Amino acid sequence: SISLVAVYCIFFMGSCSPIHFRAAAAGITLLCVGLSFGASNGLAYLVGGKTAGIHNLLPFLLIGIGVDDMFVISSNIDQTDPRLPIEKRMMIGMQHAGSSITITSFTNAIAFFLGCTSSLDALSSFCFFAGLGVIMLFLSSISVFAAFMVWDIKDRPRKRVTAVVLACVTRRQCFAAKGISLLS
Numbered sequence: 001s002i003s004l005v006a007v008y009c010i011f012f013m014g015s016c017s018p019i020h021f022r023a024a025a026a027g028i029t030l031l032c033v034g035l036s037f038g039a040s041n042g043l044a045y046l047v048g049g050k051t052a053g054i055h056n057l058l059p060f061l062l063i064g065i066g067v068d069d070m071f072v073i074s075s076n077i078d079q080t081d082p083r084l085p086i087e088k089r090m091m092i093g094m095q096h097a098g099s100s101i102t103i104t105s106f107t108n109a110i111a112f113f114l115g116c117t118s119s120l121d122a123l124s125s126f127c128f129f130a131g132l133g134v135i136m137l138f139l140s141s142i143s144v145f146a147a148f149m150v151w152d153i154k155d156r157p158r159k160r161v162t163a164v165v166l167a168c169v170t171r172r173q174c175f176a177a178k179g180i181s182l183l184s
Contacts, residue, residue, distance in 0.1 A: 001060060002059065005063050005064075005067065006026065008067075009029055010023045010026040025070065025149070028148045029145065032070070032145050033062050033063050033066040033137065033140075035140050036133055036136035036140045037058065037136075040129060040133035044128060044132050049128055049129060050121075050125055052125060052126065053122070054126045055125070058130055058133060062137055065104075065105070065137060066141065069101045069105070069138070072097045072101055073097040073141065073145060074149060076097035077089060077093030077149055077153070079093070080093050086153050086154060090146065093149075098142065101142075102138070105134055105135070108134045109138075110131075112127045112130040112131035115130075
C-alpha cells in the first residue's frame with residue numbers, strides 16, 4: 001500500500017510537464033512522513049507509551065495526512081507569481097497553505113488526543129501515538145518540506161533548460177528518423 005501511495009505521489013505531484021514535475025517532492029513527502037512517524041514513536045515510547053496491533057495502521061494514516069499537506073503547500077506556492085523573488089513567493093504561498101494545514105493538523109491532533117480518554121487501552125494508545133504523529137508531521141511539513149520547496153523553485157530555471165534540450169534532442173531524432181535534416 002505504501003508503494004502505491006508513493007507511485008501516486010510521484011505521478012501527481014505537480015503536472016506531467018518536465019518543468020513542473022516534482023518526483024523528488026514526492027520522495028521528500030514520504031521522508032517527512034517517515035521522520036514524523038519515527039519522532040512520534042520515539043517520543044511516545046519515551047513517555048511510556050505501549051503499542052498494540054492497531055498501531056500498524058499509523059503509517060497509512062500519516063501518509064494520507066502528509067500527502068495532503070504537501071499537495072496544499074506545493075499548490076499554493078505554484079499559484080504565486082513566478083516573477084516574484086523566491087522569499088516573497090514562499091511567504092505568500094506559506095501564508096495561504098500554512099493556515100490551512102495548521103487548522104487541519106491541530107484539529108486532527110486534538111481529535112486524537114481526545115480519543116486518549118477511551119477506556120479501551122489499545123484505542124487510547126493508538127490515539128496518543130496518532131496525535132503525536134500528526135503534530136510531528138505538521139512540524140516536518142513546515143520545516144523540511146518548505147525548505148525543499150525553496151530548493152525546487154531555485155532549480156526551476158535548470159529544469160526549463162533541461163526541458164528545452166530534451167525537446168530539441170527528441171525533435172532532432174524524430175526528424176532524423178524521417179530522413180529530414182535540420183541543418184539545411
